[in-house]
Amino acid sequence: MSAILGQQFIDGQRSALGRETLRSLDASTGQALPTGFDQLPGVG
Numbered sequence: 001m002s003a004i005l006g007q008q009f010i011d012g013q014r015s016a017l018g019r020e021t022l023r024s025l026d027a028s029t030g031q032a033l034p035t036g037f038d039q040l041p042g043v044g
Contacts, residue, residue: 007038 007014021036 009015015038020039022039023032023036025032
């Protein structure tokens with residue numbers, strides 16, 4: 001299984017330029033899951 005890196009592919013290259021890290025929550029506990037995802041500037 002591939003690793004989850006929390007990065008995007010832009011123009012065929014991995015990017016982690018996001019300034020903010022988003023985290024998913026475990027619905028049963030409300031605790032943040034270990035993998036963060038970089039949010040691209042100007043998105044969201």
